[in-house]
Amino acid sequence: MPARAENQPRPFLTSIQEASQFSELSGTVAYGRLAAFRQVIFVVDREKSSLFFVNTKLFRSHLDFLKRSRLFYGGTRSLTEGLSNPDRRFLFGVLMQRSTDQYSLEFIEDDPVTPELIEEVFRRVRASFFEPVFFRPRSVAQARSLYGREIKLLPEETTPDEEVEAETLVPGIAVGKLRVVRRGEDLGLGPEDVAYLDWGPDFVPNVAGMILGIRTSPLKHIVLLASSLGIPVLYLRSDEPIARLEGIEALLDVRLDGYSLRPATGDEKTKYSRKKRPRLLRPDADLEFGELTDLSKQRAVDAVRFGAKSANLGELAHARTKELRVPKGFTVPFRYFAEFLFENGLAYEVDEILKDESVQTDSKIRSARLAEVRKKIEDGKLNHALEELLKSKLKGYKGMGVFVRSSTNAEDLPGFTGAGIYTTVPNAIGEEAISFGIRKVWASVYNEGAFEAREAFGIAHDAVFMAVLVQQAMPARSAGVALTSNPRDPSEKNVVFIAAKRGLGTRVVRGDAIPEHILYRGDSDRVERLNPSRDEQMDALSGKGGIKSVAVVEEGNILNESMARQLGRTCLKIQQIFGGLPQDVEWLVADGKLYIVQSRPYVLKQK
Structure with a gap:
């Protein structure tokens, strides 16, 4: 432990042997309106066989701790690029206090951590912590990798309500054969299938309905496109309901207040069957005009x-x-x-x-x-x-x-x-x-x-x-997507639903981790923060061309109140320019100024 003044807070501990030590290091993290937990981030240095419980009040992130503690001397890029390597030197995680005597060990959602690494970290933390520890997967891949392994999982009833079992992304009804496609498998899907995909695809397959096994933003491109095509989309945390219905004709009913997934009746097969439409639409194009x-x-x-x-x-x-x-x-x-x-x-x-x-x-x-x-x-x-x-x-x-x-x-x-x-x-x-x-x-x-x-x-x-x-190309400090509609309650008027991340907007439209979500209400000029961003990476312009992924080093809100209001007002103005039609707007902030880089009609087609 580094030398410190008597009243100076400790930057880290190598073990936590009592509740007061956990309180000394922990900060509070909010999970929506329903829960607030205390957490301590930790770093495992595999090269030095060391475990650091980090003072979460002093350090904004794992990377902040490593850089300020001089534990890592290379560049941030080389460190973050190595996080996908199973032989990586550093492992990052968090200990969350779920109740007085219950603690969960967690990794970030998109960490491709292997079962072996999970077990290694679990053993180290459990040996250095005063209470029993449960593992809580934050993604389907993390959960599935542990099948058959001796790791205590967090009991489902203690999971915060904000981290829902299911989430409506596009409401609607679909009937089709329930098909399961795992990452890397050939899609082979058609318009008479209801597809379960355990990853977030880059495009919308031509299907009747879609169930995703990874949580994503309602402003991801594939969700917006599915909405315009009338394809209902549901996020399911568990694939257990899928296993019971795989290969049979199923009805998927995705509603704003919930969902149902069950065998389809004969009448429902007739009523909701989605047939491929003939290719009739031939949009106009002027092939004579030649001026750039x-x-x-x-x-x-x-x-x-x-x-x-x-x-x-x-x-x-x-x-x-x-x-x-x-x-x-x-x-x-x-x-x-x-x-x-x-x-x-x-x-x-x-x-x-x-x-x-x-x-x-x-x-x-x-x-x-x-x-x-x-x-x-x-x-x-x-x-x-x-x-x-x-x-x-x-x-x-x-x-x-x-x-x-x-x-x-x-x-x-x-x-x-x-x-x-x-x-x-x-x-x-x-x-x-x-x-x-x-x-x-x-x-x-x-x-x-x-x-x-x-x-x-x-x-x-x-x-x-x-x-x-x-x-x-603009050096965006923050960027994202905004809808002049609330996808979670389309009946609301004069509102703007905003998704924001640091850096370029590419990670928002790809759906990489959950962005900061904000609701702007035009009638009252009020900003409501729905959830913070959970992305520890950001995309930035590379001096040699293209973009690079770097670690997020800033904490706190991505958009301040003033910029969120300016964005909301601007989006409502854009809606007026285009005849009052709801708009899907892509935006960025560079050098303190707001820029618009796209505006298209927002189509919500419910089946």
Whole structure:
């Protein structure tokens, strides 16, 4: 133990032998409105065979303790990247006091900790702690890895109500064969299936209903997209109800106040059966217009040239209000995507693939053929005219990183958002990287998730054209998503539901851990904090291009009261600009200023 003054608080203890020592080190953590527990974070240094119970009042996080205690001398990046290595030096956890004499040992939700590491930590902590300790998994993967092992789990009845057994993400009713797909397995799902997935997928499969085994934000892209497709989505902490019904026709009824999952009756199979719709919708696209156009010169009606994502941002940029800022950018219109496919000999090849019946019916063949198309597009060559136009336009972005973003004619349509199905290339630096980024975004028209979503909604694949938005990369201090609706109570009016994380917004839309959730009430100009962020990582711009994941070193609220109010008011203003329709808004804060980087209609389709 380091030397200290008599009244100076101890930075850590190597064992806790009585309740007063736990109180000396512990801080309070709130779990919503229903529970508040005292906790002590701990660090296991496997290299030195040491265990540190950290004074949680003095140190904001495990990383803060390691850096300030000089236990680790390398960079933060090298430390955090090593956390997924089973041979890592440091193990991070928390001891939570559940009742007077009951304590739980926990890891963060997305820690890929192995059963062997859990047992190692459990033995060390139990030998150095004065009360019995239970292990409490924070993810399905952590719980499943312990099957058959001698570790005492926290009794279910002591789990805080805020960490619910089930959560409604998209309400609705679905009937289909209950199919279980584990991480890494071939999906092979269809519109007559109700799917249980024990992970958070990157896209919405074409299914009747979906049950997730990992908790995620209601603002994750796949949840928003499922909502627009009318696919009910439920989070279930336990897969026990699934095992009883696997392989049979089941009814999934997801409600705002609960859910039911049971065998379907004959009448219900007829009433709720979800058949694949014919591909009838062929969205308009202007393939003649060829000017690379600044956002400030675009309006919403230009969606036929640039796609709704870009054109809607242009509408906001045109507004030029004090608190409605849009990072500068320009758009490569649809014309050049069509020219590229033709000039590289891909237009006919794509057409033949789309006509291939096996691509429609066999998920493995479909996945392989679409991957071939994407690779050929990424390896293709831009024509000389576009290269010269880009070179001229990029003079205004010299030394800047840019986000290369998708904007198609087949998203943000009435009843269909297309959220998250196409690719964004973040922080591309230099002409070569931006040129590749454009090809990468074009190729994402044939992403598997995009194909599945269009199949589900009934959009003709050969009628999809991709424009590319090139937009200044902003060094976001915080970012996220906001809805001008409350997904947990759609009847509420004049409200904004906000999801926020530190750094770039990529971890919010991917659904990596739970973000800070805030509800802004426009009628009273009031901010309600629903829950803090649980993410110990953040995405940031890399100086060499792309993004990097770094440790969060700040504690406390991500958005202060003033910025949360400004964001809420701005989102309600955006809703007015777009005719009062509820909006799904992506935002960021950089250098103390609020920026809007996307606004699309928020579609809630209940079945």
